[in-house]
Amino acid sequence: MDYSAQFRREATGELTLKPSPEAVALAAAYRKNPTPGRSWPAARVKEEAIARVAAAGGDSSCHQLVLSESALQFGQYRGKTFKWLLSNDVGYAAMVLAVHQREREDGDTTQSFIMGNKDALLRYAGLFPVMMAAISERRVREGHGTPAQEDQVLVGFGNFAAMSFKDLYEATDRDRKGFVKWVKRQSSRPGTKMELFQKYIRRRDAEMLPGSAPPVAASSSAPEEEPSDEALLAVVSHMDVSGGNYVGLNLPFNLRILCYCTFICPTGLLYVI
Structure with missing residues (x-):
C-alpha cells in the first residue's frame, strides 16, 4: 500500500490541474444537491483512516x-x-x-x-514537492506569493519545463543561461508561464544589482583641517600679551602652536600663514 497520490501530468511534466472525469461528476452532483x-x-x-x-x-x-x-471534511468532495x-x-486542492x-500566515x-482538516491536508500535500509547487504558483498568480514560493514555481515551457524558476535562473551551464537570456527578450501574453517567469527574472536581476557603497566614516587619525586666516586672527586678538597665555579659550593644538609663534615673533603670523 502506497501513500503517494497518483498525480496526472501534462506533456510538459507539470501536474494536470483539471479535474478527472470522476471528480467532474462528483462536483456536478454536489452543485445539484449541495447538502x-x-x-x-x-x-x-x-x-477512520487507520481502519482503512x-x-x-x-x-x-x-x-x-x-x-x-x-477523509475531507468540507466542500464538494467531502x-x-x-x-x-x-x-x-x-487544481481544487x-x-x-x-x-x-x-x-494561517495572516494570524488565523x-x-x-x-x-x-485543512491543516492535515496541507501536511499531506507537503509530502510532494510538485504539489507544493502548484500551491506556490496559485499564490503567485493571485499576488500573494512569497519570494520563496516564487522560487518553487515550475517553468512549464520549453526544454526546461520541469525545472523550478530558482533552479533555472541560478543554473551556470551555457544552455540554461542562454535560455534565460532568450526568455528575457521575448514578448509574452498576459497570464502565461513565460510572463510569470519574466517577472521572476526581473526581480532576481534587480536583487543582483550592487547596492550603493555605505559612506566611509571619517578616521580619527585624519589630519586636522588647516585653520583659516580669519580663525588665526581671531585667536590672536584673545591672547594675553603679558605671558603668551590664552584667555578662557579651549583651542586645538595646531592653533595653540601658531598663536604661540605669533606672540613670540610678531612677524611670525605672516610666515606661518
Whole structure:
C-alpha cells in the first residue's frame, strides 16, 4: 500500500490541474444537491483512516499512510480521501490550500474541525514537492506569493519545463543561461508561464544589482583641517600679551602652536600663514 497520490501530468511534466472525469461528476452532483454534511473532529478522522489502512493490509503505524487515507471534511468532495483528491483534482486542492496557507500566515489560529482538516491536508500535500509547487504558483498568480514560493514555481515551457524558476535562473551551464537570456527578450501574453517567469527574472536581476557603497566614516587619525586666516586672527586678538597665555579659550593644538609663534615673533603670523 502506497501513500503517494497518483498525480496526472501534462506533456510538459507539470501536474494536470483539471479535474478527472470522476471528480467532474462528483462536483456536478454536489452543485445539484449541495447538502452540507457533518464535519468530524481530527481524532475520529484519524481513527477512520487507520481502519482503512488496516483493511487494505497497510501499516497503520505509518503516519504518511494514515494521512493519505484521511477523509475531507468540507466542500464538494467531502468524504473522499486526501490521496483521492490529489489524484483527481489538483487544481481544487491547490486553490483550497493556497487560501488556507494565507489565512494561517495572516494570524488565523482557528481550530475548528474544518480548519484542522485543512491543516492535515496541507501536511499531506507537503509530502510532494510538485504539489507544493502548484500551491506556490496559485499564490503567485493571485499576488500573494512569497519570494520563496516564487522560487518553487515550475517553468512549464520549453526544454526546461520541469525545472523550478530558482533552479533555472541560478543554473551556470551555457544552455540554461542562454535560455534565460532568450526568455528575457521575448514578448509574452498576459497570464502565461513565460510572463510569470519574466517577472521572476526581473526581480532576481534587480536583487543582483550592487547596492550603493555605505559612506566611509571619517578616521580619527585624519589630519586636522588647516585653520583659516580669519580663525588665526581671531585667536590672536584673545591672547594675553603679558605671558603668551590664552584667555578662557579651549583651542586645538595646531592653533595653540601658531598663536604661540605669533606672540613670540610678531612677524611670525605672516610666515606661518
